[in-house]
Each structure stands twice: as C-alpha cells, then as structure tokens.
Amino acid sequence: MKVSVVVCAYTLDRWDDLCAALDSVASQVGGPYETVLVCDYNDELLARATATFPDVRVIANGLSKGLSGARNTGVDATLGDIIAFLDDDASADTTWLVELCKPFDDPSVFAVGGWVEPRFMRAAPWYPASFSWVFGCSYRGLAPTGGTIRNPIGASMGIRRSVFVAVGGFTTGLGRIGKTLLGCEETELCIRYQREHPNERVVHQTSSVVHHRVGVERVSLRYLLRRCFSEGLSKAVVADLVGARDALASERRQVALVLPRAVLTAMAHAVRRPRAGASELAFVVSGTVAAVAGYLRGRVAVMVGKGANPTNQWQPIPIIQIDADADAVAPEVPGAERAWVESLRQGHIVSRTLAPVSHGVVSPIALANIRRMAATIKVSPSLDFDEWPSVTIVVPSICRDVEQVRATVASLVALDYPNYDVLVVDNRREPLSSSFPHLSDDPRVCVVREAIPGASAARNRGIVCATGDIIAFTDDDAAVSPQWLRALARRLVLQPNLAGVGGMVQPNELLHESQLWFEEYYGGFTPHFEPFEASLDTPGRDPLFPYAVGRFGAGCNMAVRREALVAIGGFRYDLGPGTPARAGEDLELWIALASAGYTIGYEPAALVRHTHRSTHDDFYEQIDGYGIGLSAMYVSVLLTHPRHLLEVIRRIPYGIRRLADARRGRRYRSPRNYPLETIKIETRGMVKGPLLYWRSRRLFRGLALPEGSLTGVRPRGRIVPRPPRS
Numbered sequence: 261m262k263v264s265v266v267v268c269a270y271t272l273d274r275w276d277d278l279c280a281a282l283d284s285v286a287s288q289v290g291g292p293y294e295t296v297l298v299c300d301y302n303d304e305l306l307a308r309a310t311a312t313f314p315d316v317r318v319i320a321n322g323l324s325k326g327l328s329g330a331r332n333t334g335v336d337a338t339l340g341d342i343i344a345f346l347d348d349d350a351s352a353d354t355t356w357l358v359e360l361c362k363p364f365d366d367p368s369v370f371a372v373g374g375w376v377e378p379r380f381m382r383a384a385p386w387y388p389a390s391f392s393w394v395f396g397c398s399y400r401g402l403a404p405t406g407g408t409i410r411n412p413i414g415a416s417m418g419i420r421r422s423v424f425v426a427v428g429g430f431t432t433g434l435g436r437i438g439k440t441l442l443g444c445e446e447t448e449l450c451i452r453y454q455r456e457h458p459n460e461r462v463v464h465q466t467s468s469v470v471h472h473r474v475g476v477e478r479v480s481l482r483y484l485l486r487r488c489f490s491e492g493l494s495k496a497v498v499a500d501l502v503g504a505r506d507a508l509a510s511e512r513r514q515v516a517l518v519l520p521r522a523v524l525t526a527m528a529h530a531v532r533r534p535r536a537g538a539s540e541l542a543f544v545v546s547g548t549v550a551a552v553a554g555y556l557r558g559r560v561a562v563m564v565g566k567g568a569n570p571t572n573q574w575q576p577i578p579i580i581q582i583d584a585d586a587d588a589v590a591p592e593v594p595g596a597e598r599a600w601v602e603s604l605r606q607g608h609i610v611s612r613t614l615a616p617v618s619h620g621v622v623s624p625i626a627l628a629n630i631r632r633m634a635a636t637i638k639v640s641p642s643l644d645f646d647e648w649p650s651v652t653i654v655v656p657s658i659c660r661d662v663e664q665v666r667a668t669v670a671s672l673v674a675l676d677y678p679n680y681d682v683l684v685v686d687n688r689r690e691p692l693s694s695s696f697p698h699l700s701d702d703p704r705v706c707v708v709r710e711a712i713p714g715a716s717a718a719r720n721r722g723i724v725c726a727t728g729d730i731i732a733f734t735d736d737d738a739a740v741s742p743q744w745l746r747a748l749a750r751r752l753v754l755q756p757n758l759a760g761v762g763g764m765v766q767p768n769e770l771l772h773e774s775q776l777w778f779e780e781y782y783g784g785f786t787p788h789f790e791p792f793e794a795s796l797d798t799p800g801r802d803p804l805f806p807y808a809v810g811r812f813g814a815g816c817n818m819a820v821r822r823e824a825l826v827a828i829g830g831f832r833y834d835l836g837p838g839t840p841a842r843a844g845e846d847l848e849l850w851i852a853l854a855s856a857g858y859t860i861g862y863e864p865a866a867l868v869r870h871t872h873r874s875t876h877d878d879f880y881e882q883i884d885g886y887g888i889g890l891s892a893m894y895v896s897v898l899l900t901h902p903r904h905l906l907e908v909i910r911r912i913p914y915g916i917r918r919l920a921d922a923r924r925g926r927r928y929r930s931p932r933n934y935p936l937e938t939i940k941i942e943t944r945g946m947v948k949g950p951l952l953y954w955r956s957r958r959l960f961r962g963l964a965l966p967e968g969s970l971t972g973v974r975p976r977g978r979i980v981p982r983p984p985r986s
Contacts, residue, residue: 261341261342261361261364262293262339262340262341262342263292263293263340263341263342263343263344263357263361263418264292264293264294264295264296264338264339264340264342264343264344265285265292265294265295265296265343265344265345265346265357266296266298266331266334266335266338266343266344266345266346267281267282267285267295267296267297267298267334267345267346267347267348268297268298268300268321268327268330268331268334268345268347268348269297269298269299269300269302269305269309269348270299270300270301270302270305270327270330270348271302271305272302272304272305272308274348274349275308277348277349277350277351277473278297278309278348278349279312280351281346281347281348281349281350281351281352282295282297282313282316283351284346284351284352284353284354284356284470285346285352285357286315287354288352288354288355288356288357288358289354289355289357289358290357290358291357292340292344292357293339293340294317294338294339294340295315295316295317296316296317296318296319296334296337296338297309297313297316297317297318297319298319298320298321298330298331298333298334298337299318299319299320299321299330300321300325300326300327300329300330301320301321301325303320306318306320317337319333319334319337320333320619321333322336322617322618322619322620323432323597323616323617323618323623324432324597324616326432327414327430327445328429328430328431328432328445329430329432329616331345331429331430331445332429332430332432332616332618332623332625333618335421335424335429335625336618336623336624336625338421340421341420341421342361342364342418342419342420342421343418343419343420343421343424344357344360344361344417344418345414345415345416345417345418345419346415346416346470347396347414347415347416347470347472349472349473349475350376350415350416350470350471350472350473351470351471351473352416352469352470352471353468353469353470353471355467355468355469356374356416356468356469356470357468359374359465359467359468359469360372360374360416360417360418360465360468361418362465363406363463363465364418364420366463368459368460368461369460369461369462369463370419370420370422370423370453370457370460370461370462371411371412371417371418371419371420371423371450371462371463372412372417372418372462372463372464372465372468373409373411373412373413373416373417373462373463373464373465374412374413374416374417374418374465374466374468374469374470375398375416375464375465375466375467375468375469375470376396376397376398376413376415376416376469376470376471376472377397377398377469377470377471377472378392378395378397378471378472378474379471379472379473379474380474380479381473381474381475381476381479382476382479387479387484387540387543388400388525388540388543388544390521390544391484391488391543391544391547393413393491394484394487394488394491394547395472395474395478395487396413396414396415396472397413397415397472397474398413398466402464403464404464404466405464405465405466405467406463406464406465407463407464408461408462408463408464409462409463409464410447410450410451410462411446411447411449411450411451411462412446412450412462412464413446414445414446415470415472416468416469416470417446419449421625423449423453424625424629425625425628425629425632426453426456426457426629426632427449427452427453427456427629428625428626428629429449429616429623429625429626430445430446430448430449431445431448431449432616444491444494444495450462481543481546484543484547485546485547485550486550488547488548488550488551488554489550489551489553489554489557490554491551491554492550492551492552492553492554492555492556492557492558493554493555493557493558494558495551495554495555495558496554496555496556496557496558496559499555499559523541523544523545525540527541574773575596575597575598576596576770576771576772577596577598577599577600577614577770577771577776578593578596578599578600578770579599579600579602579767579769579770580593580599580600580601580602580622581601581602581603581604581609582601582602582603582604582627582630582631583603583604583605584603584604584605584610584611584630584631584634584635585605585606590621590622590623590624590627591621591622591627592620592621593617593620593621593622594620595620596617597616597617598614598615598616598617599614599615599617599622600612600613600614600615600767600770601613601614601615601622601626601627601630602766603630603631603633603634605634605637605639606639606642607642607743608639608640608864608865608867609764609766609789609864609867610634610637610639610789610864611630611633611634611637611789612766612784613626613629613630613633614776615627615630637789637790638790638791639865640747640750640751640791640863640864640865642743642750642865643750643754645750645753648677648678648679648746648749648753649679649728649729649730649749649752649753650679650680650727650728650729650730651677651679651680651681651728651729651730651731651732651745651748651749651819652680652681652682652683652722652725652726652727652728652730652731652732653672653680653681653682653683653731653732653733653734653745654683654685654718654719654722654723654726654731654732654733655668655669655672655682655683655684655685655722655733655734655735655736656685656687656710656715656718656719656722656735656736657684657685657686657687657718657736658687658688658689658838659686659688659696659697659736660736661737662697664736664737664871665684665697665699665736666697666699666700667739668734668735668736668737668738668739668740669682669684669699669700669705670700671739671740671741672705672734672740673700673702673704673705674742675740675742675744675745676742676743676745676746677745677746677749679728680704680728680732680745681704681705681706681727681728682702682704682705682706683706683707683708683722683725683726684696684699684705684706684707684708684736685707685708685709685710685718685719685721685722686707686708686709686710687710687713687714687715687717687718687838689713690711696709708721708722708725709721712833712963713838713839714833714836714837714838714839715815715831715836715837715838715845716830716831716832716833716834716835716836716838716839716845716972717831717833717838718838719733719815719830719831719845720830720831720833720969720970720972721969723822723825723826723830723970724968724969724970726822728822729821729822730748730749730752730819730820730821730822731819731820731821731822731825732745732748732818732819733815733816733817733818733819733820734816734817734868735815735816735870737816737870737871738765738768738816738817738868738869738870738871739768739868739869739871740817740867740868740869741866741867741868741869743865743866743867744763744817744866744867744868745866747763747863747865747866747867748761748763748819748863748866749819751791751861751863751866752819752821755793755859755861757795757859758793758821758859758860758861759820759821759824759853759858759859759860760818760819760820760821760824760849760850760853760858760860760861761793761812761813761818761819761820761860761861761862761863761866762786762812762813762814762817762818762850762860762861762862762863762866763786763813763817763818763819763862763863763864763865763866763867763868764786764788764789764813764817764863764864764865764866764867764868765784765785765786765813765814765816765817765867765868765869765870766784766867766868766869766870767779767784767869767870767871767872768869768870768871768872769871771874772872772874772875773876773933774872774873774874774875774876774878774879775872775873775874776933776934777879777933777934777935777938778872778873778879778882779872780933780934781883781934781938785813785814785816785817785870786811786813786814786817786862786864788811788862788864789864790864791861791862791863791864791865792861792862793859793860793861793862794806794812794854794859794860794861795854795857795858795859795860796854796855796857797857798859803911803914804911804914804915804918805854806850806851806854806855807851807894807897807907807908807911809847809850809851809854809860810847811862812850812860812861812862813846813850813862814846815836815845815846816868816870817866817868818846819866820849820853824853824858825970826970827856827975828849828852828853828856828974828975829852829970829971829972829973829974829975830970830971830972831845831848831849831970831972832845832848832849832896832972832974833960833963833972834896834953834956834957834959834960834972835848835889835892835893835896835953835956836889837885839956839959839960840952840953840955840956840959841888841889841892841893841896841949841952841953841956842884842885842886842888842889842892842945842952843885843886843888843889843890843892843893844889844890844892844893844896845889845893847890847893848893848896848897851893851897852900852974855904856975880937880938880941883938883941883942883945884941884942884944884945885945886942886945887941887942887943887944887945887946887948887949888945888946888948888949888952889945889949890945890946890949891945891946891947891948891949891950891953892949892950892952892953892956893949894908895949895950895953896953896957900974901974901976
C-alpha cells in the first residue's frame, strides 16, 4: 500500500514551520512513498521551496486559488493508494504515518483522522479543551481510538485515492484562501462520499499525533471569536451543499453533550482560579454565540445567492470529448481553468462533467471519475435498415440571426439519412420588410410562410405541409449531429408502439457565463443518458406521469408520428414562444400524447447542440419566460378536461414526497455559478403565467384558420387513470 504525503503552503511567513513539517515527514518510520508540496499562487515560495527541498516534489497550484484547489492539485500529482495530508504549520511524530495507515487494513475505512495537539506559542490557560477545533486541533468530545467520526481534521488525515475517483476532489468554494477563515472542505467531502457509500466510515486514530502550531496572534479572544464566526459561515455553506442534517450532525452532539460539560468545568475552575475560570466561561458562551451567529449569517447569505461560489473571474469553458473505452490519457486544454468533458461510448455521449484543469490538462482524478460514471451507462444499438421511413424536419424561425439559421440548416443538410426534407417556417411578424433570406441551394430545403404568430402556429403549418411519415422538430439556433435523424427514426422503427421520441440536447458552446448558468440551473434540456419510454399502461411508471414530462425532451429535439400529431390536433396555438404564454408548448404536447393513451420515449443517441443565451439579461428573460410557460402550460392542461384537475390533485402527495426526497438526499453538486436571483425570477414568472395564459387564450380565441389546418384543440380522448401505488 503506497502512501503519498501532501503539504500545502501559501506564504513565506510560515517558512520555519514549513521546514519543520517537511523534516518531520522525512523522519517518518518507514517513510512515505512520495512527498508533494503544493505552493498556492506564490512564485517566490515556489522558487525557494524548489531550491531548498530536493527530495520533495514541489509544484504550483494549478487549480483554483485556496486550500481546496491546492489539495486537489496535490491529489492529482500523487500516485499513492493512500493520500495523507499535513498542514504546513504542523510537525508530526515519527510514528504519525505508520499509525495513521493502520486502520486502512479494514476495507470499510475510507478515511482516518489523527490526533492534532495544539502547540501554543503563548500560554492560554483560559481556553476550554472542547474548543480546540478553533485552532484546527483535536478537541474534547471526539471518539476514542477506533471510533467512528464524521470527518477528520484537515491538519492530519489520510484518505483513500478511491474516494477522489468516486466523488471528485475537495469543493473549491470551501477551504481557506490566504488568510480568509473558511473551512469544512474535508467535512463536505466525507459527507458526499458517505452518501454513495453508507457502509464505509471514517476512523479516529489518536495514536497518530501531530503538533499544530498556534501562533501568538491566534491566542486572543478577538481571533477566537472571529474563527468561531467563520466556522459558522462555513457550516452554513456546507449545509447548503449537502443538507443541514448531515452537515451539523457533530455540532448537534457537541451542543447537547459537550458544551454543558464545558460550562460546568469552567464554573468549577472559577472556584479555584476566579480570573481564568471566568475567562473560560466567557469564551464558552461567547464562542458558541459567535458560531451560531456565523451560521445564521451564512444561511442568509446562501438564501440571497452569496453562498459557496467560485472566486475566479469568468473564463470561457472549452467543450471536449473523450472515449470512455480507450486508454486513460488526460486531454490537454491549454489556457483553461475548467473543461466541459463529454464521455463517449460507441460514439454516443454517456456522461458530461465540468472538470477542473490543472497545468493545461484535465484533472486525472476527475477523468477517472468521469470514466467510472460512463462505464455504467447502456448504449443504444446502431442498427441499419433496408428501408427508412420518410421524415420531414420542421424548423420555425423569426430569423433573428440569419447566420445562425443558415448554420442550423447546414447541419440539417449534412444529415446522414436517405429520405428526408426540411421545412423552414417563416414566422416573422407582419408587415414584412423583406423576403426571407436564402438559406441553402439544397433542393430538400423549402421555406413556407405562417402569418399567425408563435412557434406553435409555425410548427402546425409545417405539419400540414409535411410529406414525411415522421415529423421531426428542431430550433433555428440549434445544430444537429449527423446521426440525429437515424437515431430518432431507428427508435420509432424498432418500437412501433412509440408515438413520439425526444433526444439529447447539449450546449453548442460555453463561451459566456450565462450559458453555463443555464446548464447548471436546469441540468441542461435533457440530462439523461439512457433510453426510456412510458405510457399510462406502463407497469411501475413514474407516479407523476404524465404531468412531469420534461425528461422526454424539448421542442428543439423531438420527432412524432404524423398520424399522432393530427389525432391530437398538433401544438396549442396559445402556448410557446411568440405568444403571451412564452413557452410550454413542447411539454404540453407530450402530456397530450400520453393522456390520449400514446407511448412516448427518450433516445439519448439523437444529439442536438443548442446555443444558449449569451448575456445575463437574455438569460434572465429566458428564465422568466420558462416560468411563465410552465404555469401557463399546466393551466391549459387543467382546462382541457376537468378530470385532469382531479388527477393532478391525486398526484400532489407524490410531488411533495419527490421534493422532500430530493432535499434530503440530493446528490453532491459543485458550488453554484448561477445567482440565486434566478429562482426568484422563475418563481415570479410562474406567478404571472396564469394571467398571461388568459391573455394568450383570448388572443387566439376564434382564430380563423385556413381549411385543413390543425386546430390545436385537444380531443376528449382517453381519461387519465389513477396514479399507480408506489
């Protein structure tokens, strides 16, 4: 079992302490496999350390500034099975490493915390032992040797490499940045790992001892209160990431059991030593109040969008692809801090991750985690047929950006499919100042006119004019992959019971911050990587079906059999872009198909890349529109048939349970990049949705349609059955 030691440093002010720390590592019984020193954005420190420590691998932090980024850089640079971390102002006993590694003989142990003893530079007889965590040291109330703890103390801990491969590195929104007193990054990592591996544990090893320097500047009531306040802030951020229940488990025990004992101890000391005892009691009370105040302040900060956010300025994020089945070679990404990594199997995207870039290459640990996730995904077979069904592709357009429309049409013309045509529907508002721009010389491309405003009206015009048995839809700001149409048509051929199928949508670029916000906030249009289908008769179906259909795909990537579209009346004219309702027409179509008894599906091999909004204002406008469209869509569904209201009410308990489960067990996510104002904007939009739908409904009421047009009116059809028992 190889053991690597990582020490992180950021300042020359601790040079003597750093030398002592590295000397103590070199003096370990048996010695480590390797020692890595990570210098956190300090070129002078890097140069001096490189010259002074020839037997230590000295590297610069290649990730985000701060302790978390430095530790992640160290993890990437090491080869050991166990990675031990030692603070730059701590020195280890000669048996520290041997004792730290003993519990790893138990395969259920994924991390070990050693005993961290404070080494005061100035006497502090008044400080309570239960508050030693203020100095980053072990404290009264921790489990004995061999006992299970929530997380180790960062000054002395060992973690299996497999932990980082499984869940990634330390969260970069946490950890100290220079002298900024934030922490708890090891707490969040351990909670995140145990969420996925509940049978594994962290062990406390008191025989593995390090001595943590507590400088004169720290032995003051002002520092201690500031540190308690900062700890509360950190816990608030961790609670936002992993939930308050797990984030505060140890703290609740500390408050319930240890603090009352500390108060009694301080009162007893006051009898023998009044001044020291009174100081100790004052600190126990004031320190607790400061920590609680910090936590409350942090919770408020999180609610207004000032939680754990990256501190670096925005840089464009390159989109790269790796073959999950090929040899693990870290892709080079020069000049970037992060990369959007899409993992491929048999040419299909099976996972995507926003990965850190260290020294111009994707983090090896992140890469290993990406490959691990990709290995579990099933890939749809790429079958061929002698005859493929005819397909008409409908693209509604108001021609906001001519070059973008041409790029979309160019990707459609380049499709690898034998039997299709393209209908671009001109939906510009009248009066028209010019003719629709020329898009392509390909004879399969045709432009038709629809004067009724709205993407739904344009799509309905396309359905009426279409000649194909299958109607595929995309947007004029999207680019389809060459195999897109084959993937959609293949699924419909292989499963004749499917009326429609949606596909995967990935970003076309991440050049602007708002584009990343969209991916993070919604998880993209379609965050699923395996095919599925559902109908009202599907055993064990989602209890919220057919009223939660976003996972089946968006209007920029869907294909539906022509007869099914005609049977349900096409798209609703009073929903979607170009109407007061703004959006929701694609989701309503899925609900209408499912409610009529059809089976709908999702095919991840059908890939479309969408160009998200490039400015903050456009992003906020889009979020507002989606909020309006969502509530407007549900109002339209409820008005279609009174039975829908009853079925929605019946599903409310399932919805509440779904939200509660998501809150309790929500998986780890990186600190958000999007502002929490996004939630408020979407909520305001949802509040406005019913009123705007009423306006839209009035606008399109009594609409005079040409003969043969689709009405957008839903047939009574099949009544939705009760939701299944779960």
